[in-house]
Structures are given as C-alpha cells and as structure tokens.
Amino acid sequence: MEFIGLVIAYFVISFIWGAIQQSFREKKLDGLLKEVAEERRQNVFQAKVTEDNIQGEDYDWDVFNIKVKGIIEGPNDNFDVKFQVRVFDITDGEEIPVFTTLEEFQAEKSRVFWYESEIDEMPYQDTIFKDWWTVTKIPKLFLEYPRSGNRKIKFKVVVYDPVSRNIYKEDSVTISHQNEDTGYLDKEDNTEYFEEMLIKTAMLVSASDGEMDSNEANIVKSWIQKRLSHYNEAFQDSEKERLNSYVKDVYQEIKADSIDIYEVLEGIENIASEGEKFELFQICLDVAEADGEADDAELAIIHDIADYIDLDKKQFRSMIEKTLPVTIHVSQVDDETLLGIDPSMSNKEVKKHLREQYQKWNARVASSDSATREQAEKMINLIAEARKKYT
Amino acid sequence: MSNIVGIDLGTTMSAIAALNSVGKPEIVPNKDGDRITPSVIFFESINKSLIGEEAKNTAATDSKSVAKEFKREMHNDDYKFEVHGNSYTASDLSSFILKKLTQDASQQVGSIKDVVISVPAYFKENQRNATMQAGQLAGLNVIAIINEPTAAALYYASTTDIKGKGLVYDLGGGTFDVTVTQTDGKDIQIIASSGDHHLGGVDFDQAMLELIEEKYKAATNGKLYADEDGRHEFLLLAEDIKKSLSSRNSRKEKLAGEDGKVMIEITQVEFEEKISTYISRTELLVEQVLDEADCEESDIDYILLVGGSSRIPAIQKSIKKLMGKEPIVAVNVDEAVALGAAIKAGLVLVKDNPSTVSSTIANEMRTIKVGDVANHSYGAITLSYNENLGKYIDENVLIIKKNTPLPATMSDTFYTTHEGQEVVSVTITIGEDSDPDFVDKVDIIEISLPSNRPEGQAIEVKYSYDENQIMHCEVKDISSGKIESKKIDFSIDTSKKNTLDAFLVD
16 A cells, blocks of 8 residues: 555656646746747848948949848758849839839839849858848939929838748838939820920020021921830821921911910929930030021020020030030120120139130140131130130 | 251241250251241242242242141141142141251251151140151151250250249240249259140231231221232231330331331230230130149249240230249240250160260260150040939040159059940040040050950059150950050151152252
8 A cells, every 4th residue: 555655656746746847848948939039029120221422433422221130031051042122102102113224223124223132141040130231222313213302212122032032031111202303204294295395495496596497497307206216106196296286386386476485494494304404405406506507596595595494504515515616606605605604703713714614625626626626726715815804 | 976956846937956065955057047947838849949038038929839837737637738739748848847957957067867856745646746757758767756845944954053843934936835844953854734736926927917907907998918928928027017016115117008008006015905815825824734733823933935926025924924923034935945855865865875975965964854744634435424414425534644744654443334245445545525525536445355244344444654655555354354455656657658758959
C-alpha cells in the first residue's frame, strides 16, 4: 500500500512539476513571441519623403528624397529584393500617375514615373533597417503632375522579389505639393486652345507689316501639318477641318482688325507651359523672318509677345539673335530694347550688361560664318553707341 | 650664322627687324630708306606690280588694281582679289608684302630664311595658318607666330627695366589688341589678351572722309567725288588730315570736288565726335581684358601704347581717363611689334637650333623669358538639359578656357545619354560661346563603346595645348579604359604649294 502510495505521489508530483515546467515554457515562448512582436511593431516597414537638394559641378537640383526603414522579411537569409517607387496625384480621390521627362525614370513606353532599383541582397531572413535609408532621390524639376495648383502627391514604395515579383513590403506616404507648372491633363484640356492661339498669334505677326506673305503662311501651314501628324489617324481629318476653319476665322478677324493681341497673349500665358511658350515664340520669329527682313512692326510685336508671356530673358535673346539677326532689320528698333537694356537697370548694371554683350559679340565677330560676322559687327557698334550714353 | 628676323605684317603698314650682333633688335629699312612699308600692292599689269609707298600713292589712278587691308580677310575663305584675270587670296597678297620686306632687307643684312611673323592676339587658328602660309609662299621658314601685343611687351621689357602689371594698348591700322602682362625685368608673362577684329586706322580714315564729305555737301550740296578712284584720292587726303590733327587743333583744306572748289576746316573736336563710337569700342575692350585678367584699373602699373593709331589725341585722352594714368609714349609705336618679333625669333632659334645663333646673341636671349596664354577657348559639343525649353540641347562646353597659361592640359567628364550607347562623338570647337552655332568646329573624335551598358557611363575628354599651337585631344571611356586620341596641328597647313612664287615683279 505504501508502495502504491509512493507511486501515486510520484505521478502526482511529476504531473505537477511537468505542469509547472510547461507553464514556464509557455511563459518563456510567450515572452519571446511578445518580444518579436514588439520588435516588429517597433520596426514596422515604413516610407517617408523629405525635401532635399543635390549639387554637382553643373547642376543644382531640389529633390524628393525617398527613404525607408523597418523590417523586410524574406524566405531565408541572403534573399534578393528590388525597390520600386511610384508617384501618384491623389488630390481628386483616385490615383493619377505623375509623369517624368527623364527617360531613366520612365515606365516602359510611357512617361509615367517609375523607379526600380538594381537588385539588392538582404542579409537576414528578417532584415531590419534601423535608420532611414535613401531608396532614391527624384529631382523635382523632372516631374510632371496632372494638374497645377496645390496637389496631394502619394509616393508608393514597394519591396519585392525580382523573380516572382511577390511583394515583401510596401508603404505609401502622401505629401502636399504646390505645382506651379501647367499639369499634363491641363495641357490636354488646353491643347486645342493652345493650337488656336498659336495660329492666331503667328498670323498676327504675319499681318503686322501690312501684308500676309505666302512664305509666312507656309511657316504656319507647316506647323499645322506637323501638329496634325501627332494626332491619331482617325482624328486627323476632323482636326484638320477644325484648324483650317480656325485659320479662316482668324483671317477674317485680322481683315476686320478685331483682334486684341493682349487678350490672346493673356490666354497663352494662362495655359501654356514654358516649352509651349518657346514653341509659340519660335514660330512667331520664323514668320517674322520668312520674308527675309524684319521691319519695325514685326519687331515691335515680337518684343511685345516676349514681354507679355514673360519668356526667360536670356533664352529669348538667344532665339531672337538667331532667327531675327540685326542684319535683317530694315528699320531700327529701339537700340536699348535690342541690346536687352531694361529701363529698371541702374547705370552700373547697364554698363555691366553692355560689357557682357560686347564680350559675347566680339567673340562672334571672327566666326567662319559671314552672316554671324556681319551681325556681330552691327551689334558691337550698337553696344559702343549705347555705352557712350552710360559713361 | 643666319639672320634672326621678325616681321610685323600689318593691315596698313608692315616692318621688318633683325637682331644685331649683340642681340639687340633693329629695324631694317626698305630699299627706299623707309622704316615702315605700306601693306599695299598695285597690280600695274599682269606681270608687274608695285608694293609699298609707291603703290599707295598710285592707288588713286587705278583703285581697282590696288590690293590693301587684306589682313582683315585672313579668316575669310571666300575672299578673292581679282585683277588682270588673276585671283588672289589674303595669304597670296600677304606673301607679296613679306617677299618685298625680306628681299629689301636681305640686300642690307644678307639672306633671310627663318622668320617670326606677328599676328593680332585675337587671330584664330585659321588666320594664323593663313599668315604662316603667306610666309611659306614668300619662300620663308616661319619658325613661330607671335601675338602683336606680346611682341611689343617683349621689346619694351627687353629695353627698359620695368616691373609690375602692364596694359599693352595696340591700336594699329586695322586691328586693335589689348593685353595685360606681368613683367619682372625681362621675365614677361601674358595674363589676358583680347582684340577687336575691325578697328583701326582705316576706320578712322573712313570716318574722316565722311566728315570731309559732309562739309563739302554742306557747302555745295554736291558730291565730292564721282567714282572709286576719286574716293581713293580723298581717302588719302583724309588720312593726311587725320595725321595732322594729332598735332594740331584744326586744319583747313581746299577741296576740288565734283561741284567745284571749296575751302573747309576740320577741327580735332569734330573728328573726335565722329570717331566717338570707335573710341567707345576701345574702352569696352580695355574693360573686357581687365575683367578677364581679374584686374582693376588701379592694379595696372603702366600702359604701353603701340600702333600708329594710338597717336590720335582722342585715343590717348580716352585711355588716360579710363585708366586714371598717363600712358607711356616713349616706345616707337610703329616699330615695337617688329622689334619684339625679332627677339622672339632669337628665343626660338636659341631653343630649337642653337648652332645657328652666335654665343653673344644666345647669352642675351637666355636672359629673356616670355609666357603666353591661350588666345581662345577650346571646347566640346555636348548634350545638356535646358530647363527653359524643357529638353536636351547641344551645348559647347569649354575645356581649355581663353587666357589659360600655356602649355595647358585640361579635362572634363561627360556621360553617355542612353542605355546601350555604342559610340560617343566629340566635336572639338574653338570659341567662347556656349551656343554651338557660334563657335568654329575644327575636328571630331569618335570612340566606340562596349555594348549593353546602362546610360551614364563616364567619358573623359582631355585637351593638351602646347606653346607651338599643337593640341592633343584624348577621349577616354573610363570604365573600359579605351582611349581615342587625335593630334590637331594648328600651326601650318602644308597642303598649299607655292604656285604664286614667280609673280612678284617689283
């Protein structure tokens, strides 16, 4: 009996001991699991975007710095990943892609922004980025948003298997951004309007000297033809009809002298991108140059256009010097305008500007191109003449 | 020992100088005893020509047969002077002047073969080539080309004990150069140099002629001359009046024009007003060179006037006002360049061919040091992003910048623009403009690249330019180490043979 009692006691004690041990094990595992859960909670994968600046010898760019931190869990140690960044405008509720002008940031066969890193190897099955790590820096200059104004921009960062494309982690971050440029959807909305305003402005330049020359008309016609070639074939005929009809209307309006050019230019200023403004300006220059000479009226309207649509001064001067050199001016436009002297400049600023202009034209005076030489000679004399006034 | 000779091949006047037995340069007069010779050729017939003073004076009787101011056309491949069924380039005509100068001089100092010829500092490689070609056509061995202001500074430094920063103001018959130098005894370093291609005495002559015409028209309401010969005649008078107004306040002249005789008076003040735009141009250039030399007016210790047109009082007043100090007028303005060119010839021969130089001259030459700079910028055309236009455009990037001390080696790194790019083409340019349309393209180097590489591969472009105007261009693909290179010799074009050698009948 005594023996049986001992056996029972042994089993009871063993059971109780086992239960205690089990309880300890469970508590330890639970603790470990809690620790892991806590670590994961603390190191949850997340992305952020900061605004930064990068500089090099010949560039100085404001950039969006895309960073991530936290855990990336893979199937095993030493697993491969790729990082992908995509950018959307979510201001109006849906994800509208942001475009880029830089080919290396473009998705295949589109202008949609699409960044994909090279393959990176994660050392551990659970690799944790404790500190913020930069995935890529995106120059702001090269992004094209769908609309202008204050936009909500979402940056989506995805970490995935480069072979299976299974997603390991992803996170998004949304920032507020003021887009000063015309959006690409705005542009699409404005395309027809821009085309018509360009035609109207170019025809006004053509008519400014009192007659619309056939060479001038050919410039406008060639531009329209080129423009039509960009349309889907199915729409080309209807677009041609629209533009031809518009040309006829403008022609009548010019004959009736019923166009206010400043209204036209204001329309352009409101909707056109910088690139479009320069496109319009170049066509106007080509029209003014088409008959081989630029008279007072043509030069005046060209300068008015440049002033009104607020073209970059340096670029504008470079374009006008190339297409409408002083050598084809049949009458003298105001010398100071021609030389780029702004009435707001101080005496010292004018002298400095004239010195820069002199340096530029004096370097061109021995050009191997005779037209450039002739242009440079005339410009140097104008500069010297102007300098006398500011000595 | 051969003669050591320097030649100032000027737009309106030329001069020749040789080193004497102790290594001092001396002007060698022409056969008429004149120290300078007008750069004018009168083609009297198909096989007879006159050069110099006589040609200049004959111009009024047959202006179509007179070639002058052709130095201004050295850059112009289209320029041809047509006379008596023949056609001459600017190099051909210059060769006649050189031949006249050396033939006359050799009668006094013995045979002349090796020469240094001066050119305006702004001359580009093609103009320097044309000048060297002229020397070849004249049967000379052009051992070097020297910039005119450098030659003048060299002469002045070798004869005067000067120290500090100098401004050489060289206003000649057709060209204007300004150079800033740093001198310490006979050690001369050029800091910056630039020129105005079409500014000089001939422009002032033309301005004076216009003034005369205006006065004549005001008095008679008629024309001063009827044809080109008449214009030439009055142009000579204009030059004469211009020269006399350098020492007088006014001059009266009886003009026998197409509408009768009229007495006119031209004053210095009127002339100064007439050429005020040209004076303004000279001031702009001085300011530009000071800017390039990183100098203020007050940093300049002395101003050296060179060239005949620097005698004009309005010019001297302008430079004095601009710089706030009196210029030095001690140097013979018409001769300094030729004299300096002769010293340069001595320096070159002592270095390259010492056995042809006497020990006295060699010792003298070894006391002189001169360092020059690149007269133009040398660049490469690259693709860069234009923010205004929102697209990539061609841009001229300067590798060796103007006024870099020579010899110079400079490099820049560019990057391939697209994935899989298999060739990079580097266009070598001369000129300061960033716009490729306004620079001269001299050569192209192409380098083929390994395929299947991402864009952004670094390509290094390296230019080395030496004192003999030879440029080595190297294009290196950094990642593969592959190099393509080219030697561009700007110094001479030997393709043209001396087909005109027999023409000169003096």
